[in-house]
Amino acid sequence: MxxxxxxxxxxxxxxxxxxxxxxxxxxxxxxxxxxxxxxxxxxxxxxxxxxxxxxxxxxxxxxxxxxxxxxxxxxxxxxxxxxxxxxxxxxxxxxxxxxxxxxxxxxxxxxxxxxxxxxxxxxxxxxxxxxxxxxxxxxVQHLIQNNVEEIEKNGEAQVNIGGRPFKIKKQFLDDIAKxxxxxxxxxxxxxxxxxxxxxxxxxxxxxxxxxxxxxxxxxxxxxxxxxxxxxxxxxxxxxxxxxxxxxxSRYLEMPKKEIPESEADVVAGLEKEDAFTTQMKAGNHTFLADEPIKAGGKDYGPTPYQFLSSGLASCTSMTLQMYAKRKKWPLEDVETHVFYSREHSTDCKNCEEKTSKIDTFRREIKLIGDLDEKQKQRLLEIADRCPVHRSLTSETNITTKLI
Missing domain, CATH: 3.40.50.1820 (Alpha/Beta hydrolase fold, catalytic domain)
Incomplete structure (x- = not known):
């Protein structure tokens, strides 16, 4: 700004x-x-x-x-x-x-x-x-009501408005009356x-x-x-x-950002002048991705890594609720908190350099409901079976081509 x-x-x-x-x-x-x-x-x-x-x-x-x-x-x-x-x-x-x-x-x-x-x-x-x-x-006359008579009589008066002095003339009163x-x-x-x-x-x-x-x-x-x-x-x-x-925005002419049509699961469009503000479309849903202001973005949407963490968090909550319903357990609410970082790893088996870092997702789960300890531990185990968790921890292949 x-x-x-x-x-x-x-x-x-x-x-x-x-x-x-x-x-x-x-x-x-x-x-x-x-x-x-x-x-x-x-x-x-x-x-x-x-x-x-x-x-x-x-x-x-x-x-x-x-x-x-x-x-x-x-x-x-x-x-x-x-x-x-x-x-x-x-x-x-x-x-x-x-x-x-x-x-x-x-x-x-x-x-x-x-x-x-x-x-x-x-x-x-x-x-x-x-x-x-x-x-x-x-x-506005109520702000100067104690001085109106003086203004009418003398043509002007010094009035106090908000602790500050102002000279108000009769022409002001005549004008607002019109x-x-x-x-x-x-x-x-x-x-x-x-x-x-x-x-x-x-x-x-x-x-x-x-x-x-x-x-x-x-x-x-x-x-x-x-x-x-x-x-x-x-x-x-x-x-x-x-x-x-x-x-x-409903009544003014607003610029339309065209999101490319695609049969892909997700499509992201970013025009040169928009810095990092990216138009996203996933299925029938549209939203924005961006970077924080300190990184040169406008903070109009989550960062790419926040979207990645969001996928893990939402999938975990869905998986646990689905499992609890099938078991007829009293899981009223589940909150999945995900923290992402890149950390130096001493036990990374495939790291070729000592300075290599590994992506780390720290997941904290809050279970709300009348659950016993055994049920809670089982749900904790089930969290690792969430599909997004499995995708992140399995070997992933990404292919890229120009279209």
Whole structure:
């Protein structure tokens, strides 16, 4: 995964600062715009962690500071909700000019409302996700409710939001009052995912209900149960990011990896640009094989040796259960744990060199059930009769040819 610092101009000529998260191959299948919460910035935990999780799933994600926040130019007191929408459109233009048009918008809290308005103006956007978003833009007034009267009277006021001082002007209140979200949402014509926590004390989950009712299909709702409004927990943010990545894949154009047709038991296809991420097909099942990140892979699937160990582990468990059922023994559950290593062997009969290593599979079996000691020992013996065990310990012949 790679993070790039980027800058681009908004409609007013202010320089906006952002980070572009890219997948390991630096070739995203889709680009995403992420809008942060009110008075937050691109470095808040939710923005950073969700963006990076999406990048791990092959997306390119631009998260940036709205005008007057973080490292972006401009005066926050002169900005408003309409300005946030314009900043999102400027970010989309930047992506189109430098990379590719965005197809997915994600917004957190008031940023969720902003992406809903921006989405309708971006033809390239096919899907939108809101996280802890209010159902009305005016909801943000509760954060400054003690200062609204002063703002109305004097035209502005210094307010405290999240322990930080901000100057809010009357034009901000006037602007959010102009944006009716629910009627707009009914005519959005984009796929929408609404994510919200029942425990959110800043924007209640009632807002999610109202958004969902106002939206038209295709629409989805995911509960972020246990999380708080800012999604400060890495686990919550990672979960949200992975869910969004999976959900959006149904509505976006995703690259299709062709797995060669074959009458073989297993076929593996690996394109040059995919590093170690290998498309696998066994019978009617498809899956991925890969290498760990530290080895240059993406960790999208088990390693080849983990597949080998998996064959031994699964075959052992199947064999023991089959034997116990035939004997009518009370084996409720069996767990087979396999550890693989290559070890120096002093008793390897066929080793020509002293430094030769031998493949070692260490197998540990947990038997659950009302079994006596004699039955347990017999099952331990039967484990060695598992077909995969026999294949691994017998002389094996591999023939190879080009096709």
């Amino acid at each position: 790679k993070t790039e610092k980027v800058n681009f101009k908004n409609k007013n000529g202010d320089d906006l600062s952002g980070y572009l998260e890219l997948p390991f191959n630096q070739d995203p299948h889709n680009f995403v715009l992420f809008a942060h919460c009110f008075t937050c910035n691109k470095n808040f935990f939710a923005a950073k962690n969700i963006s990076r999780t999406l990048a791990q799933n092959g997306y390119g994600v631009l998260r940036f500071d709205f005008t007057g926040l973080g490292e972006s130019e401009g005066e926050f007191s002169e900005s408003n909700f309409s300005g946030n929408i314009q900043d999102l459109l400027a970010a989309a233009t930047y992506l189109e000019q430098e990379f590719k048009v965005p197809s997915l918008l994600i917004g957190h809290s008031l940023g969720g409302a902003a992406v809903l308005f921006a989405a309708k103006q971006l033809k390239s956007v096919k899907a939108v996700t809101t996280i802890a978003a209010p159902s009305t833009t005016a909801h 944006h009716e979200l629910k009627p707009y949402l009914a005519d959005l014509k984009k796929s929408i995912l609404i994510m919200h926590s029942p425990q959110d004390t800043i924007v209640s989950i009632k807002n999610a209900e109202e958004l969902y009712i106002a939206a038209r299909h295709p629409k989805s709702f995911i509960s972020l149960d246990g999380s708080e409004h800012l999604l400060s927990s890495k686990e919550d943010a990672f979960y949200a990011g992975n869910v969004i990545a999976s959900w959006a």
